[in-house]
Amino acid sequence: MATPFTLLHARLVDRSEVLPGDCLRVVDGRIAAIGGSEIAQPGDELVDGRGLTAFPGLIDAHVHLAPGCAQLAATFGVTTLIDLFSKPEVIAHERSVEGPVCADFRSSGVGATAPGGHPTMAYAPIPYVTGPEDAKQFVADRIAEGADHLKVIYDDGSGAMMNIPTLDDPTLRALTQEAHARNLTVVAHVSTTAGAVKVVSCGVDVLAHAPSDPMSPSDIEAVAAAGVAVIATLDIVDGFNGPAGGLPLLDEPELIARMPGRWRRVLDRQSRRWMPPQPPDCAAARANTVALLRAGVRILAGTDAPNPGLVFGASLHRELAYLVRAGLTPAEALVAATNAPAEVFGLTDRGRLMIGARADLVLVDGDPLSDIAATQRIRRTWVAGRAVEPAAYAGSTAELAGVRYLGETTARIVAALREKWPGFPAPEDVRREDGELLGRVVPLTGGWMPVTVFGAALGPVTDRDTAVSTVESEGLASLGETWWARADGPDWQEAVLVEAQPDRIRLRWKDPLVAQPPAGQWYDVIDVDLSRTRPL
Incomplete structure (x- = not known):
């Protein structure tokens, strides 16, 4: 068990507000007290927080697991991952890790998609859903594998000018109803406004991705009336070259200073690949995100790592910057990566600085309520009261396994693309x-x-x-x-x-x-x- 510690004289931020106390004590992985310096007890490790800000550990609401990703994410202050499509062997690998301090995670397991539908290229062979009659067994199988929520895929390829198979309305409704009967939150992958309006009419709880095409006021109203949350994933644009020709993450000095060498080389190689002549700028997605928020929709921060240009943990800080660029205040962006995803996914023990909560904490230099870039200036991170040691990941077998897994997945996707589109x-x-x-x-x-x-x-x-x-x-x-x-x-x-x-x-x-x-x-x-x- 970790030694109790007291964080002294830091700015404590909870749900976009600065708490009156400036000291926080942790015992047995939980927040035991918040107040003045008198809360410290003999034998505590004392952590000087003067000039620094502490807030709840960050939650990335949209990732796809890779070996070692939970340890990597923690080095960037991300203490919980919401996995939205991974195969059982990868999930089992991450759950079996012992020793290093890693982010916690919740997983959907394999998502429900039509035969040959998205994302078959990355994950085949996988179980498919052929119609409403498959819903009951598919949900039961995911629960048996340990799924915490259900992912459904509605994507006919129209957002990328393609034509691919997707689930139909009756199947979406059957999957959603069965998942709700088993107390599972349902997250729907969509990429277009038409897809968003369709899946909310089928009863899903969360949209993975803000639509990439403009939403009309009636579209916004339809999504808001459904009471869903939306995972923005605005940082997807980071998979394309920035103004200087390299991937944008490479130009973030605080993040790159923490970036393990192998992942930095991955980013460098990804910057030297074919990209569309007119890369997306995500302007419509940004506008949709802020319009949905102002209409009362809960916005969650998620990255979709490890897509090209994205790195577990590091890219969530870029996502926060994109949310602010879209029109959210820094405080709203921080909520989108702390208590909002915790509440949407039923993680009642985290996302807050309050007595009894898990001691998932990030200590940074600066004030993220006025400058969201302050989240990048990480000085300390704790997961359930255990201090993260960034140096333990760099050069490790976990890092090597993750990079190799990503390389194998990328090669599989490229081969599938060339087979489908020879040119x-x-x-x-x-x-x-x-x-x-x-x-x-x-x-x-x-x-x-x-x-x-x-x-x-x-x-x-x-x-x-x-x-x-x-x-x-x-x-x-x-x-x-x-x-x-x-x-x-x-x-x-x-x-x-x-x-x-x-x-x-x-x-x-x-x-x-x-x-x-x-x-x-x-x-x-x-x-x-x-x-x-x-x-x-």
Whole structure:
């Protein structure tokens, strides 16, 4: 059991208000007292909170689990995750973790979708729902697997100019009625206004995603009258290039300072992928979100991590910023990530700073009620009274497992897209006449990038033929050059590539003072940064 501690002289924020007391005592993972410094007891660990603000641990109301994600989320002050579609083996893995301090989570398990419907590409094989007659058994199976709520999918692809199978009205109603009979909250995936209006008429409780097309006043009224909550997920836009050409999360210094190296490299690679020439700006979703809030709809903060450009925990801070940009006050945004999702999902023991609540706490530098960016300046986090140690995750087997899982899922989705739409842009191998792999050309929005067999850039983005020529002439020749590499620390050093494979490389550092085997050392590609020129 963790040692009791007392947080002294901090600004304490609960439900958008500053509490009169400035000290908070934690015993056995619960808040035991709130008041002045007199609440501290002999033997308590004393935490100096002067100049800092404490608020309830953040709740991300929309994620999809990956190995190690609960530990990663906690390093960014997210202490509870609401999972809205994961397979049983991933859920079991996260529930079996012991030792490190991790975010708590609640899960829907596999969501209800039509055969071949969204998100089959990412998760197949999965059980499907073919009609209303399947509802009872589907809900029973999810409960048997430990589901805490039910996810249903209504998405015919119209929001992305596609045509995909989806559940019909009678099936949606049957699933919702069966879930309610079993005391489960029902969350519906929708992407359009028409979808939102349809699913609320079928009785669902929560909409996953603010519609991406403009809602009329009558649409707003229909959703508000249904009494549903809406998970905004405005940060989805972060999967697309920002003004400087990189993914926006990479430009958040406080978040990147906490970002484990492997996830930073994931973001870097995701920034070098094909994207639509006209990426969404989510303006309609932002307008819908604030209009729904003003109509009385409860808005919840959720990220949809780990979609491209999104990282567990870190991206919730971006979501809060987007909510404020949409028109919410910082206080309303903070509520959307604390007590609002706790109440909607029946988590009565958290989301508040009150006696008896779980001691899920975040301590930050600044005042998030006036500047929402203050949530990024995390100084301490506790989950049920246990202090989070961010360094325990970076470089761990949990981090490696999560990044590999994401890579496998991405490869599966890209393969499915290419099978369904043969012209879908995807990386292409460049081989010598004898079949030896020389490198690849990667399609980007502005052209093609030539890369080595292990994914490092060989040159600038250009047309496809020029990129192929670059790989043919430099793909193998570049391996004999001196490269700049960064593996175990922040500094770049010169190195020789002794051997290279698609997923790992053998480096020999040129600095004679570096301890290393004579033939060099193997590194997984996700564990090292590489550049042909010295980075600035």
